Structure formats: C-alpha cells, structure tokens
Amino acid sequence: MSSAGNRVFAARLVGTTVFDPIGDQVGRVRDVVVLLRLKGAPRAVGLVVEVPGRRRVFLPLTRVTSIDAGQVISTGLLNMRRFEQRASETLVIGDLLDRHVEMVDGSGGATVVDVAIEQQRTRDWLVSQLFVRRRPQGKGGLGLRRRGETLLIDVDEVRSLAGGTELQGAELLLASYDDLKPADLADVLHELGATRRLEVATALNNERLADVLEELPVDDQVSILSSLELGRAADVLEAMQPDDAADLLSDLPVEKAAELLALMEPEEARDVRRLLAYEDDTAGGLMTTEPVVLGPETSVAAALAHIRRRDLTPALGSMVFVSRPPLETPTGRFLGVVHFQRLLREAPHDAIGVFVDPEIEVVAPDAPLSQVTRLLATYNLLALPVVDTERRLLGAVSVDDVLDHLLPQDWREADAEDTDRAMTEQMEAGRG
Incomplete structure (x- = not known):
C-alpha cells in the first residue's frame, strides 16, 4: 500500500480495514477526498469509509493516526452522518481515476491510473505524485496499437488535473469495485454525481448493468436507462428479470417505453408486455415469468x-x-x-x-x-x-x-440509519 515512508497510493488503499484505537473494526476505506486548488498540490482531507449497513461516512485525515499495510487506525468514534460530497470536493477513486490530463512539458496527454498522497511535516496530506499511462502514439510493427507507457510523475507535471469537458473513463474505478455485489455497486453509483454515474454505468457490460439497475432507486434507473443509446437500453432491459424490466418501463413515458419494447427481442418483449398488463400490487404484477x-x-x-x-x-x-x-x-x-x-x-x-x-x-x-x-x-x-x-x-x-x-421506498436508507445508530450506541457503551 505504501511505497515510501508516509506516501500512500489511493487505489491500493481501497478495501483497507479501518480500526478504532482499541482494535475494533469499524469499516473499510472506499475512497479518498481531496480539494483541488488553482495553485499548489491538491490537499487530501479525508477518507470515505463504508460501515455496517453499507453506509459511507467521512473520516477526516486529522483523525487518522496510522496508515500501515492492511489497516487504518482512527482516533475514536466515527461520525455516522452519511457522506455527501460537496461541490469543492473531489473523490480520487470516483472522480480522478481514468481522468485525462495534459503534460506541462507539451509531450502529450496521459490517463491517471493512481494517485499518491503524502503526509507533510505539518501533518497535512497532499497529493504528491500521479501514476499515469501515456496515450499511445502510432502503431507497432504488426499494425497493432501500442499500449502507452506508465510513469510515476510529480503532480505539478500535469496542468489539467481539475478536469475538462472530455468524458472520463471508468475502467479503473470499476476495477476497484470488481468484487462488489450488485446491491453494493448500486450504492456506489447512487452516491456519485449524475455525470460520473452515467460514465460508470455506460462502462458496465449489459448483464452487470442490468443487475445493478435492479438494485437502484427508481429515479436513478430512469435517468441511466434514458441516457443510454436506444439499442443498448433495449439490450439491458432484456438482461433484466422480466418483472424488474416491466417495473422500470412503467416508470418511463409511454412513448419511450413503447419504443424500447419494439427494439427488444420478441420473446423477451412478450414476457414484459404480459407483466405490464397487471396492476403493480397484484400477483401478476409482482411475479417473474422465469422460475425453474x-x-x-x-x-x-x-x-x-x-x-x-x-x-x-x-x-x-x-x-x-x-x-x-x-x-x-x-x-x-x-x-x-x-x-x-x-x-x-x-x-x-x-x-x-x-x-x-x-x-x-x-x-x-x-x-x-x-x-x-x-x-x-x-x-x-x-x-x-x-x-x-x-x-x-x-x-x-x-x-x-x-x-x-x-417496505417504504427509502427502506435501504432507513435500514442503514438504524444499523449505524445501533453500532454507535454499542461503541459508546463500550467506552462508558
């Protein structure tokens, strides 16, 4: 995780267990929060930590006493308020990985693969280096496109870390969450900004995206599906369980739903149309047409x-x-x-x-x-x-x-709040 002293690479930090001072596990690191600045290196201010109940909370780096191989030690109780990203904040994993940057020396562009943060003598954490992959130039001897070389560079060697208008890739972010279940990946997408959420969703294959859509709130489902190219949206609907696909189509405008149904394979569309004919709160509206x-x-x-x-x-x-x-x-x-x-x-x-x-x-x-x-x-x-x-x-x-x-529509949120409250009470009781 750490390559030199107190330098830590963010992508390797994901999944690391967070412990309190007496050795109890309180969660796992999911992201690093940084503040991008017009002058000077970006400042890392905290970690996004996933606690029981799949809730993500903010752990200030000022309350981190140690980051060693395989563990992060915090000073005490976590604030169980759900993390909400502010406009001034940037997530390393969620926002910076796969970002396209330009080299200051004019040698071309590169893609951010990882970000190193390093603690200063002042105890502040700054983004010190970037691990980047250069954009390939030309083709190899067999006519194959060369894979760009990787470099470890100082953060001041690029000029566009704050991003531009070009869409950001999502492959590295998805690699960081490759082991997550669909419901957990849905939580990650739900907490991303609208633009980044669409970038990540677009990068998923149809089957994975279908599984994740089934776990997302209705508003997110509609937003993502409506933003996809029509042919791909129909393919994703085909990969969903027929009852979930029917539920999603019923939340779309009638014209849009009809257009997507027309693009689906006839057999898949037939099952969905059958389900759409039933009221939502009946056995027909609830059932799946694909039991064993x-x-x-x-x-x-x-x-x-x-x-x-x-x-x-x-x-x-x-x-x-x-x-x-x-x-x-x-x-x-x-x-x-x-x-x-x-x-x-x-x-x-x-x-x-x-x-x-x-x-x-x-x-x-x-x-x-x-x-x-x-x-x-x-x-x-x-x-x-x-x-x-x-x-x-x-x-x-x-x-x-x-x-x-x-269950109420916000049952996942309510469940997380109840779990977090119970965990906080237990932790406080243990210190009483």
Whole structure:
C-alpha cells in the first residue's frame, strides 16, 4: 500500500480495514477526498469509509493516526452522518481515476491510473505524485496499437488535473469495485454525481448493468436507462428479470417505453408486455415469468443442476415448478412443486414427478398483495405459483419481490440509519 515512508497510493488503499484505537473494526476505506486548488498540490482531507449497513461516512485525515499495510487506525468514534460530497470536493477513486490530463512539458496527454498522497511535516496530506499511462502514439510493427507507457510523475507535471469537458473513463474505478455485489455497486453509483454515474454505468457490460439497475432507486434507473443509446437500453432491459424490466418501463413515458419494447427481442418483449398488463400490487404484477419449470420426467440430478444457476435468486432456487409441456410460461397444466430439500434426499436418477407436492397453494394473477403475503407467511414459502383458470403456470411470486413492495421506498436508507445508530450506541457503551 505504501511505497515510501508516509506516501500512500489511493487505489491500493481501497478495501483497507479501518480500526478504532482499541482494535475494533469499524469499516473499510472506499475512497479518498481531496480539494483541488488553482495553485499548489491538491490537499487530501479525508477518507470515505463504508460501515455496517453499507453506509459511507467521512473520516477526516486529522483523525487518522496510522496508515500501515492492511489497516487504518482512527482516533475514536466515527461520525455516522452519511457522506455527501460537496461541490469543492473531489473523490480520487470516483472522480480522478481514468481522468485525462495534459503534460506541462507539451509531450502529450496521459490517463491517471493512481494517485499518491503524502503526509507533510505539518501533518497535512497532499497529493504528491500521479501514476499515469501515456496515450499511445502510432502503431507497432504488426499494425497493432501500442499500449502507452506508465510513469510515476510529480503532480505539478500535469496542468489539467481539475478536469475538462472530455468524458472520463471508468475502467479503473470499476476495477476497484470488481468484487462488489450488485446491491453494493448500486450504492456506489447512487452516491456519485449524475455525470460520473452515467460514465460508470455506460462502462458496465449489459448483464452487470442490468443487475445493478435492479438494485437502484427508481429515479436513478430512469435517468441511466434514458441516457443510454436506444439499442443498448433495449439490450439491458432484456438482461433484466422480466418483472424488474416491466417495473422500470412503467416508470418511463409511454412513448419511450413503447419504443424500447419494439427494439427488444420478441420473446423477451412478450414476457414484459404480459407483466405490464397487471396492476403493480397484484400477483401478476409482482411475479417473474422465469422460475425453474421442468417436466415430471426430469431427473433429480438435472433438477439440481437447473437450480444451481448463478442468475437464480435463492428464493426462486428453493423449489422446482413441475408442469406438462410447454415448459415456457404460460406452461401446460401445472402439476405442483418439488422443494430443494426434497431433491437433496432423493436418488440422483429418480424422476422428480414422483416427489411432486400437488397441494402447494396457488394464486390467480389478479390476487392482491395482501393475499400473497398471507400465503407466503402461513406456509413458510419463499415463492408462490401464479396460475390461470386452466391451471397453467404463468409465473411465480418470490418473497423478495413482496418485501420490495411492502417496505417504504427509502427502506435501504432507513435500514442503514438504524444499523449505524445501533453500532454507535454499542461503541459508546463500550467506552462508558
């Protein structure tokens, strides 16, 4: 992390554990806050620290006593107020990585790869050096574009660190957060400025962006999708779960939603259109059209392989829905379900039709949210079949989709506040 004395590279600092003076872990570093100045080196003023509840708070560098390999030591309690970036502040990871700068000597441009901060005798932390990659010039002998050389330079060797009108890349920022779950990456995007949020979202591949969009507040979802090129926006919608895609389209202007539906693959658009026909607070509006549906002749081993899919939520992976062909929703006659635990108890070569639970409760697509909730709670289910009057399986309502509709829109914020308050009380009690 530290390459020379009290010099620290910001990108390597991300993920480092923050401890209080008695050795208790309080969070992890997610970014470094600096103040860019017209004259003189930028000044680093604090760290953005992620604490339990996925809340990001501000830790002033004046309260950091030590930054060593693998740990940051603070002087005491963190202020649990959520970090909000001020206009005068710049985030190293969020704003500076991938920024294009021009060399003072006129030798061309470069891209910022990392930023070094260094503590001065005054105890202030200043940005002292930049690790940059020069923009490649020309092509190699085989006609391939050369990869620019990397340099460690003093911060005063560039003239445009404060940025310009050119869009900033996002590859290095995303590399810093590559190990984050979609919900955690969504929190990162939510806290970025609107321009930077779009840059980062655009740099994600379609599948990753779809997963992240499903975790973002509605306003962020609409803003990002509306800013994408139409063809790509349609591709992202196809990669989303049909129920989430339908929810997002319902929040767009009717003309825009219709245009995107027309650009989607017919099969994907068909499922979304079906869901859009139902009211939001009904089983049809809540359900996904893509549960695991198999025929009764399927072996236990094959069924287990299907619910092992990475893109399947734990709730939908808790059971296999068994029906007659066709197996795409709306299916043939719905026969029942086989629960995951039952599959684990049976021989791999046995057919799942032998173990079907035909007594599982089902709901009609117009069943209200209150009925769905009662059935899930009464029978301790993680998912509930939705069938039509001919007992064809239309989809399944999972408990996570029900919770999303039952909880207030700001439930993530409220949960984080409750968690932080409890943690603060515990820390204060331990020092009483």
